Amino acid sequence: xxxxxxxxxxxxxxYDNCFNNWYSEKFLKGESMENxxxxxxxxxxxxxxxxxxxxxVGKMIDEARKQAPFENGGKLVEEDEKKK
Amino acid sequence: xxxxxxRHYFNYSWEQVSIANWKKYPNEVSTHVIAVDVxxxxxxxxxxxxxxxxxxxxxxxxxxxxxxxxxxQEVSYVREVSEVDPKARTVVMRSTNMTMNNLxxxxxxxxxxxxxxxxxxxxxxxxxxxxxAFASWKRICNKIEDWTVERFGQNAIKGKAGFxxxxxxxxxxxxxxxxxxxxx
Numbered sequence: 001x002x003x004x005x006x007x008x009x010x011x012x013x014x015y016d017n018c019f020n021n022w023y024s025e026k027f028l029k030g031e032s033m034e035n036x037x038x039x040x041x042x043x044x045x046x047x048x049x050x051x052x053x054x055x056x057v058g059k060m061i062d063e064a065r066k067q068a069p070f071e072n073g074g075k076l077v078e079e080d081e082k083k084k
Numbered sequence: 085x086x087x088x089x090x091r092h093y094f095n096y097s098w099e100q101v102s103i104a105n106w107k108k109y110p111n112e113v114s115t116h117v118i119a120v121d122v123x124x125x126x127x128x129x130x131x132x133x134x135x136x137x138x139x140x141x142x143x144x145x146x147x148x149x150x151x152x153x154x155x156x157q158e159v160s161y162v163r164e165v166s167e168v169d170p171k172a173r174t175v176v177m178r179s180t181n182m183t184m185n186n187l188x189x190x191x192x193x194x195x196x197x198x199x200x201x202x203x204x205x206x207x208x209x210x211x212x213x214x215x216x217a218f219a220s221w222k223r224i225c226n227k228i229e230d231w232t233v234e235r236f237g238q239n240a241i242k243g244k245a246g247f248x249x250x251x252x253x254x255x256x257x258x259x260x261x262x263x264x265x266x267x268x
Contacts, residue, residue, distance in 0.1 A: 001110050073178065
């Protein structure tokens with residue numbers, strides 16, 4: 001699958017291949033907790049970060065993160081407060 | 085606010101479904117999804133859960149009357165956070181739209197888990213969405229919500245149909261397929 005930024009698609013596909021292998025061959029089998037594709041990941045991540053800033057998407061992601069934090073598994077903050 | 089929910093069974097093991105889930109796009113049916121990016125990915129050292137944040141880029145055909153109301157944005161962005169628990173054998177994905185969310189907010193939760201009756205060979209897919217429109221007239225809100233529920237249902241069918249094709253490819257090439265064949 002392509003990246004939203006065409007200049008990142010090559011790095012993305014290389015990272016995806018590595019991740020998909022690790023996921024099926026190791027992670028699901030309980031053989032590895034470490035994501036082993038770090039080098040490819042950093043290359044792809046740098047590219048995406050630059051593209052997010054350039055296309056002005058970063059701000060909306062920051063907003064979404066406030067409403068549904070990553071650390072919280074993407075659950076809405078209000079949803080959690082209702083349960084308390 | 086309106087709700088959409090659906091349940092579907094896939095005739096594949098949870099492992100196969102969870103592998104194919106990362107390869108779901110592109111598929112020939114879900115052509116509205118034009119890009120998928122990973123923004124953040126971590127394994128929680130305590131729980132062993134893999135958490136992933138993705139940016140999903142869509143190009144959707146929108147009705148003219150709605151486009152006029154919205155201002156004609158062609159590309160829309162969805163943010164998704166997913167959690168894979170390999171011990172419990174669950175995938176939970178939570179997503180929300182980041183564009184046009186001043187007008188319409190969709191919050192979707194999808195879960196893949198083993199079918200309790202056939203945990204080795206079948207997987208349950210549960211999809212829930214809450215849809216809220218913010219336009220000031222009640223009737224327009226209802227219309228937007230109805231249209232969205234309808235579109236949601238159409239895309240949900242497309243999503244499943246497209247995913248079946250991906251599952252088949254994965255099943256043909258994957259170690260879990262070979263293992264389950266040799267077990268049966």
